[in-house]
Amino acid sequence: MTPLARILADRIREAGPLTVADYMADCLLHPVHGYYTTRDPFGAGGDFTTAPEISQMFGELFGLAIAQAWIDRGAPSPFTLAELGPGRGTLMADILRATRGVPGFHAAARLTLVEASPRLRQLQGETLAAFRPVWADRIEALPEAPLFLIANEFLDALPIRQFQRGPQGWQERLIGLRDDALTFGLSAFLTQVPDTPAFRHAPDPALVEDSLPARLAVAAVSARIARHGGVAYWIDYGGWRSGGDTLQALRQHKPDDPLAHPGEADLTAHVDFEPLAALAQAFAYDTQGAVLSRLGIDARAERLARNLTGAALESHRAAHRRLTDPSEMGSLFKVLAATSAGAPMPPGFA
Ligand code: SAH
Numbered sequence: 615m616t617p618l619a620r621i622l623a624d625r626i627r628e629a630g631p632l633t634v635a636d637y638m639a640d641c642l643l644h645p646v647h648g649y650y651t652t653r654d655p656f657g658a659g660g661d662f663t664t665a666p667e668i669s670q671m672f673g674e675l676f677g678l679a680i681a682q683a684w685i686d687r688g689a690p691s692p693f694t695l696a697e698l699g700p701g702r703g704t705l706m707a708d709i710l711r712a713t714r715g716v717p718g719f720h721a722a723a724r725l726t727l728v729e730a731s732p733r734l735r736q737l738q739g740e741t742l743a744a745f746r747p748v749w750a751d752r753i754e755a756l757p758e759a760p761l762f763l764i765a766n767e768f769l770d771a772l773p774i775r776q777f778q779r780g781p782q783g784w785q786e787r788l789i790g791l792r793d794d795a796l797t798f799g800l801s802a803f804l805t806q807v808p809d810t811p812a813f814r815h816a817p818d819p820a821l822v823e824d825s826l827p828a829r830l831a832v833a834a835v836s837a838r839i840a841r842h843g844g845v846a847y848w849i850d851y852g853g854w855r856s857g858g859d860t861l862q863a864l865r866q867h868k869p870d871d872p873l874a875h876p877g878e879a880d881l882t883a884h885v886d887f888e889p890l891a892a893l894a895q896a897f898a899y900d901t902q903g904a905v906l907s908r909l910g911i912d913a914r915a916e917r918l919a920r921n922l923t924g925a926a927l928e929s930h931r932a933a934h935r936r937l938t939d940p941s942e943m944g945s946l947f948k949v950l951a952a953t954s955a956g957a958p959m960p961p962g963f964a
Contacts, residue, residue: 616647616875616877616878617877618641618648618876618878619796619876619877621640622637622640622789622876623791623794623796626790626796631789631799632788632790633775633786633789634774634787634788634861635773635775635825635826637876638773638881638883640876640877641877641879642771642881644877647877649877649880649881650730650771651731651733652877653733654702654733654734654737655880656701656702661864661865661866662864662880664701665767665902665943666766668937669930669933669936669937671906671918671937672705672708672766672906672937673705673708673709673712674708674709674712674914675712675906675914676705676847676849676909677708677709677713678713678909678961679847679960680709680713680762680764680845681713681716681719682961683762683953683960684722686957686958686961687760687844687845687957690759690843691718691721692722692723692759693724693759693760693761693844694723694724694757694759694761694762694763695725695726695763696727696763696764697727697728697764697765698763698764698768699728699729699765699766700727700729700738701734701738702734702738703737703738703741704741705764706727706738706742706745706747706764707742710725720745723745724757725746725747726748726749726750726756726757727742727747728750728751735749753830753831753834754834756834758838758841758842759838760843760844761839761843761844762845763844764849765831765850767850767851767882768848768850769825769831769832769850769852769885770850770852770884770885771880771881772825772828773825773827774825774861775823775824776821776822776859776861777807777821777824778800778820778822779816779817779820779821780818782803783803784803784807785802785804786801787799787800787801788800788801796873796876797873807822807824808824810824810829810886810888811855811889812824812855812888812889815855817857820857821857821858823857823859823860823883823884823886824886825883825885825886828890829889829890829893832846832952833893835952836893836895836952840895840954843954843957844953845951845952845957847960847962848949848950848952849948849949850947850948851884852886853884853885853886853887854899855886855888856886860883860884862881862882862883863875863880863881864880865878865880885948887948887950890950891950891952893952894952895952896953896955896956896957897951897952898951898959898960899949899950899951900948900962900963900964901940901945902938902943902944902947903944903945903947905962906938906944906962908962908963908964909961911937911938915931918930949962951963
């Protein structure tokens with residue numbers, strides 16, 4: 615039993631079962647035992663890796679896309695350059711390096727990061743010191759200004775609730791105790807479920823997930839963009855009303871039982887982009903592979919390959935494949951670009 619499992623078991627004995635969202639929130643961000651609170655989970659020594667950690671091309675291409683979107687919107691100055699859940703700061707470092715030559719972009723940018731983990735804030739501060747980032751505690755605290763924002767694998771870390779539909783109606787999936795071990799169970803029948811397309815169109819039987827924090831995050835960003843202009847790129851794994859149980863735990867690069875090691879495994883869920891897209895005044899949506907291809911990843915990969923040989927060249931080619939190939943991250947990962955009504959199409963979309 616992990617220390618967090620003992621705390622949660624005591625809480626369940628005292629106050630009854632937890633929702634999946636309550637469980638996820640504590641597993642990831644409990645102030646003492648939370649997964650992100652206590653560690654740097656990225657890379658070979660960690661539990662998982664992400665697109666910006668796989669190749670510098672990811673951040674370079676999205677950096678140039680953001681700079682182009684900024685130019686297309688009249689190069690507002692000052693503007694907020696923001697990232698949600700910046701991890702090690704690698705993505706933003708690549709964005710800033712790639713946009714050095716864009717006239718006026720760095721001078722106008724106010725770099726703002728939203729990060730819950732003190733440990734990761736410190737790492738981000740070291741990586742991005744030259745750009746004097748400020749941290750906002752909440753998305754709602756982003757400045758009232760034009761907003762150009764990126765969030766890679768942020769939404770998948772936000773808590774979800776799970777609802778199950780059977781012949782007698784809807785129940786919520788809860789986490790309780792059996793023989794002192796955490797176990798899944800079901801609530802009493804519900805008179806109400808969230809009002810999103812996934813619920814309105816759910817088959818019978820069905821398991822449907824909903825992330826209220828994800829909807830609030832996208833709503834807060836979209837509201838800033840509606841008022842002041844800008845673009846947000848939301849990149850994550852998931853789909854459009856895909857449905858089913860997608861709660862997953864990853865520990866040392868291997869799938870784990872989500873209830874087995876609370877606080878010691880990464881816990882995520884697939885993102886349902888449909889209710890999120892509806893919160894923007896205008897949006898575009900496609901696979902990561904298609905978007906990176908339109909942003910010019912093949913030409914950029916060739917350019918970088920010219921200076922590489924041997925194992926370095928091999929790993930560069932593998933990284934290119936990993937980001938774009940449909941059998942790797944190319945199709946599972948999606949990009950939702952949100953902007954304001956009547957504004958130009960964000961770069962990367964047809
Ligand atoms: N974007 C990075 C890291 C992805 S991991 C990359 O692509 O490599 C998820 C990130 O979101 C971590 O930095 C984590 O600490 C942060 N995070 C998770 N939940 C959060 C929340 N509720 N508020 C702010 N940051 C959060």
